[in-house]
Amino acid sequence: MNCNEARQQLDALEQFDEIDATRDLVSHLNECQACYTYARDRQLVSLLASLPVPGSVPGFEDRVLRNALSGAVGKHTHLHIGWALATAASLVLAVFLTVQYYPVDDPRQSLESVQSTVIEVQPLETRVVNLLLTSPRDLTDALITVELNDNVEIGGRAGIDRLQWHTNIKTGANQLSLPIRLLEGGSGMVTVILEHGGSDKRFSVTVNAIQQEAQQKAQQKAQQKAQHTFTMA
Amino acid sequence: MAKIIGFFQSRAVRDRRFEEIVRPHLGSMYRVAYRWVQNRETAEDLVQEALVKVINRVDEMTQLEKPGPWLIKILYRCFVDFHRKHARTPAQHFDDWRGDFAVFDEALHLEGETSNNIKRLELQRDLLKGLETLNDDQREVVLLHDSEGYSATEVASILGISDGTVKSRLHRARTQLKKVLDQGPF
Numbered sequence: 001m002n003c004n005e006a007r008q009q010l011d012a013l014e015q016f017d018e019i020d021a022t023r024d025l026v027s028h029l030n031e032c033q034a035c036y037t038y039a040r041d042r043q044l045v046s047l048l049a050s051l052p053v054p055g056s057v058p059g060f061e062d063r064v065l066r067n068a069l070s071g072a073v074g075k076h077t078h079l080h081i082g083w084a085l086a087t088a089a090s091l092v093l094a095v096f097l098t099v100q101y102y103p104v105d106d107p108r109q110s111l112e113s114v115q116s117t118v119i120e121v122q123p124l125e126t127r128v129v130n131l132l133l134t135s136p137r138d139l140t141d142a143l144i145t146v147e148l149n150d151n152v153e154i155g156g157r158a159g160i161d162r163l164q165w166h167t168n169i170k171t172g173a174n175q176l177s178l179p180i181r182l183l184e185g186g187s188g189m190v191t192v193i194l195e196h197g198g199s200d201k202r203f204s205v206t207v208n209a210i211q212q213e214a215q216q217k218a219q220q221k222a223q224q225k226a227q228h229t230f231t232m233a
Numbered sequence: 234m235a236k237i238i239g240f241f242q243s244r245a246v247r248d249r250r251f252e253e254i255v256r257p258h259l260g261s262m263y264r265v266a267y268r269w270v271q272n273r274e275t276a277e278d279l280v281q282e283a284l285v286k287v288i289n290r291v292d293e294m295t296q297l298e299k300p301g302p303w304l305i306k307i308l309y310r311c312f313v314d315f316h317r318k319h320a321r322t323p324a325q326h327f328d329d330w331r332g333d334f335a336v337f338d339e340a341l342h343l344e345g346e347t348s349n350n351i352k353r354l355e356l357q358r359d360l361l362k363g364l365e366t367l368n369d370d371q372r373e374v375v376l377l378h379d380s381e382g383y384s385a386t387e388v389a390s391i392l393g394i395s396d397g398t399v400k401s402r403l404h405r406a407r408t409q410l411k412k413v414l415d416q417g418p419f
Contacts, residue, residue: 040411040414041407041411043414044360044379044407044410044411044414045379047353047356047357047360047414048360048375048376048379048380048410049379049380049381049382050353050357051268051357051360051361051380052336052337052357053263053264053267053268053336054267054273054333054336056263056273056276056277057273057277060259060263060277061256061259061260064259064277064280064281064284065251065252065255065256065259065284067281067284067285068251068255068281068284068285068287068288069248069251069252069288125335128272128275
């Protein structure tokens with residue numbers, strides 16, 4: 001077998017598995033470094049091209065188109081929540097918070113303001129919860145505190161129950177991303193506190209473990225999607 | 234009254250045209266966004282943001298021979314904005330690019346998988362770990378070029394870099410990834 005024939009065979013392979021390789025091809029690749037390198041490149045690209053992607057949520061296309069056409073500017077995809085005020089009304093901070101996370105009960109369509117929110121996660125699975133702090137003005141040197149109870153950790157860092165830092169809140173949306181992980185079943189609590197100029201705002205996220213029945217449904221759904229994904233690969 | 238009716242008619246035409254152009258690319262936009270962020274919900278939000286940015290650019294889109302790469306370019310800007318906002322938080326040290334391995338774990342536990350499929354899944358899982366070792370620039374290029382099949386010129390346009398830079402980043406990324414796949418194909 002010459003190099004041309006070897007590369008034609010390599011190009012014709014759908015997947016680079018041993019079963020697909022003829023004895024002549026294997027023999028050639030063992031002797032020809034250039035074709036071996038070519039085969040490795042083809043294998044790499046083949047694997048990269050078939051890296052699985054989980055399916056989008058059903059109705060995704062219709063929803064994003066509808067939102068774009070209605071000029072929703074993302075509002076319909078976010079759950080709007082409010083702050084529980086911890087200080088007198090005269091010290092109110094005009095900051096609003098939005099959470100980019102989707103609890104189970106079709107919250108994407110919800111535009112109601114609430115004082116706190118509940119999310120459901122699989123125990124020991126890290127989920128990124130994006131908090132969008134929207135401020136009508138710059139807040140220089142604001143203090144943000146994130147408090148975690150014993151059943152929740154951030155980004156796999158065990159033992160951290162409090163994060164605190166100073167930052168400048170800019171006019172408009174400021175994103176705070178928290179990779180939240182529930183350690184056991186039951187529930188946990190994450191509290192975010194923003195302090196500036198003698199006033200503060202507080203928001204709490206209750207993190208509940210996905211219920212068994214919902215978990216089984218999610219697993220069945222994931223298996224069906226995975227089957228589909230790999231059939232296509 | 235005629236003006237009002239005309240307004241709504243032209244709006245309806247624009248909306249229909251927008252959907253005709255964009256809908257065929259939503260799947261690839263979602264796929265690219267997912268590959269970048271490795272999170273389904275964030276990927277969907279990025280696509281949403283991109284659409285909001287282009288809703289008033291239907292005329293421009295109509296002129297495009299291939300709106301797909303153009304939409305991915307818009308999506309990339311949304312991704313960069315997301316990344317910048319993300320990195321401003323103290324949690325940024327948790328935010329190094331991490332692969333979403335859940336889909337592999339699920340697939341590997343499926344009954345009926347052939348040994349070849351399992352072997353392929355294991356290689357892909359290794360590859361995802363390899364992608365974690367690349368820097369952002371290399372990973373963005375290799376995911377667009379090798380995973381999504383965009384040409385070097387298209388990748389250059391999407392990322393706002395030169396063709397030569399695309400090729401050098403691609404070469405370095407592939408070299409690194411091949412080290413990860415220490416077991417040859419045959």
